[in-house]
Amino acid sequence: MITRENEVFEAYIDTNPFVHAIVIMNATARRGGLHNYDWLGLGYVDVGKSTIWMLTCMLGYMFLGFLFVWLARRRLRRNIF
Numbered sequence: 001m002i003t004r005e006n007e008v009f010e011a012y013i014d015t016n017p018f019v020h021a022i023v024i025m026n027a028t029a030r031r032g033g034l035h036n037y038d039w040l041g042l043g044y045v046d047v048g049k050s051t052i053w054m055l056t057c058m059l060g061y062m063f064l065g066f067l068f069v070w071l072a073r074r075r076l077r078r079n080i081f
Contacts, residue, residue: 010040015057023050 013019019040027037027050037050045053 011042014039014042014053015060017057017061020054020057 023037023039036044036046038044039050039053042049042053
């Protein structure tokens with residue numbers, strides 16, 4: 001049974017960098033070459049759309065990383081003595 005929660009979970013799993021590596025290795029190991037990438041939530045997607053998806057995920061992770069660095073810098077004390 002396919003539910004909305006299942007689709008959200010699969011989309012969340014597709015943002016994981018380790019899943020990206022597995023999908024790329026599976027696409028490379030096939031005989032046909034890099035024609036289709038098999039994503040959990042997206043299904044079979046071509047090279048261009050897969051690249052855009054991976055770059056979008058990368059930018060999201062970079063944004064979160066910069067946000068956490070900025071928040072950590074704000075909490076540091078300037079004069080500790």
